[in-house]
Amino acid sequence: WERPVWLGAALKKAPALGTTTDPDRLTRLLPFVAYQWKDGPWQNAYARLGWDPREEPEEATNLQVIDFRDKHFRGEGKSLAKEVAEGTEDVFFKKAPTLRSQLYQLVDIEDEFVQSMLESAAEDASS
Numbered sequence: 001w002e003r004p005v006w007l008g009a010a011l012k013k014a015p016a017l018g019t020t021t022d023p024d025r026l027t028r029l030l031p032f033v034a035y036q037w038k039d040g041p042w043q044n045a046y047a048r049l050g051w052d053p054r055e056e057p058e059e060a061t062n063l064q065v066i067d068f069r070d071k072h073f074r075g076e077g078k079s080l081a082k083e084v085a086e087g088t089e090d091v092f093f094k095k096a097p098t099l100r101s102q103l104y105q106l107v108d109i110e111d112e113f114v115q116s117m118l119e120s121a122a123e124d125a126s127s
Contacts, residue, residue: 003063003107004047004048004051004053004056004059004063005042005045005046005047005048005051005053005060005063005105006034006045006046006105007044007045007046007065007091007103007104007105007108008027008030008044008046009091009103010091010092010105010108011026011030011046012026013091030046033048033049034046034047034048034049035047035049041053041060041064041065042060042063042064042065043065043067043103044065044103045063045065045105061106061122062105062106062107063105063106063107064105064106065103065104065105065106066103066104066106067101067102067103068093068097068101068102068103068104069100069101069102070097070099070100090102091103091104091105091108092104092108092109092110093108093109093110093111093114094110094111106118
């Protein structure tokens, strides 16, 4: 809960807020305590006011957002994705994405295989 950057969908599912706060109310209150990135490595994420991820690269790396896109959901698959995904946005990558485009924060991804790929990429980048 203490991290400075959140995707809106993950924030709404956070135990500290998701069960006690109405999503519409949360959306109205967020601009008073956070700003939203429109693009870049933190696209569509809310950052706590006064905190700039560009000034804290060590902490901000795992808070980056990836946009997972699946071309299967174009055309015919698009309507199937809409049926399957109604209200079931998975922000933790616990299952295969059901939306044509899905945003994930690296820190939230719980799939072991995807985590191992991310760790391997991080090791390759640091060497």
